[in-house]
Amino acid sequence: MLNNILKAILLVAAAAITPLALAGQSCNETELSPQTLHQAMTTAQNVQTRLNETGSDVAIVGRVGQDLSEYGLHYSHVGIAFRAAPDQPWRVLELLNQCGTAKSDLWSDGLGNFFLDDLYKFDALIVVPPPALREKIADRLRHPAQLRQLHDVNYNMVAYPFSTKYQNSNQWVLENLAAAETKDTTITTREQAQAWLQLAGYKPTEMHIGPLKRLGGRMFKANVAFDDHPNELRFSDRINTVTVDSVLDFLRHRNESWNVIELQAAN
Numbered sequence: 001m002l003n004n005i006l007k008a009i010l011l012v013a014a015a016a017i018t019p020l021a022l023a024g025q026s027c028n029e030t031e032l033s034p035q036t037l038h039q040a041m042t043t044a045q046n047v048q049t050r051l052n053e054t055g056s057d058v059a060i061v062g063r064v065g066q067d068l069s070e071y072g073l074h075y076s077h078v079g080i081a082f083r084a085a086p087d088q089p090w091r092v093l094e095l096l097n098q099c100g101t102a103k104s105d106l107w108s109d110g111l112g113n114f115f116l117d118d119l120y121k122f123d124a125l126i127v128v129p130p131p132a133l134r135e136k137i138a139d140r141l142r143h144p145a146q147l148r149q150l151h152d153v154n155y156n157m158v159a160y161p162f163s164t165k166y167q168n169s170n171q172w173v174l175e176n177l178a179a180a181e182t183k184d185t186t187i188t189t190r191e192q193a194q195a196w197l198q199l200a201g202y203k204p205t206e207m208h209i210g211p212l213k214r215l216g217g218r219m220f221k222a223n224v225a226f227d228d229h230p231n232e233l234r235f236s237d238r239i240n241t242v243t244v245d246s247v248l249d250f251l252r253h254r255n256e257s258w259n260v261i262e263l264q265a266a267n
Helices: 004-024 034-054 131-141 144-149 169-181 190-199 211-220 244-253
Strands: 058-064 077-082 091-097 104-110 121-128 205-208 238-241 259-263
Touching: 034 058, 034 121, 034 259, 058 131, 077 121, 077 131, 077 169, 077 244, 091 169, 121 244, 131 144, 131 169, 169 190, 169 244, 244 259
Parallel strands: none
Antiparallel strands: 058 077, 058 121, 077 091, 091 104, 121 259, 205 238
16 A cells, blocks of 8 residues: 555655656547556555665665666666755656657656656666765755756767767766766866766776667657767677666675665566
């Protein structure tokens, strides 16, 4: 049975289904089934419970928006979850593509809305930063201007990690983590964030995408482009981009005790 917290999330989510769909998807109006709504709210409740148990007020949360198994990937999208205080609700700050266009914006949503998107599976990911980084990340979230400094409105689903021509959702999260991680300097631009990531050893996911698929993506999807990728990679069918898996690999290799929690959807 849904508890009072879940019911409250459900009411908020029901009122905001249309704006969220317009923000992050292709703007096709589809009616959510009761089963899908229940799965989304159950997932949100489970994630909220585990977030509360971590003792942290900030975490990275991920979802499975599409089937990426062709590329050996599972999670498709991450955002930054936070709460102002232990008795306050969790919110998720994320970069979302607007209606399948080549533009994006930053959104703050409840956990219910985060999992109300048209998901492929209702598995969920929680990545809790080590104590030394929690306050630094939380401090960035309290200053919207800092978050905007590292946001580029020009969206590309497969944006190249070391170019500032475009940006994808996971890239925005990663660049903000870079800004929080740095100790010797202050990162205020995307160029600086990307330079730090290269020095810190970040490795993007390399996907093998042939010319026909690249051509189809560029012709028929406004939010897919390949012209920011180096020619030597692009013309050898090697597309490098920021994925959830590459972010996880990077954080694990930092040896900073990031706590990775994976929640599988009930069958």
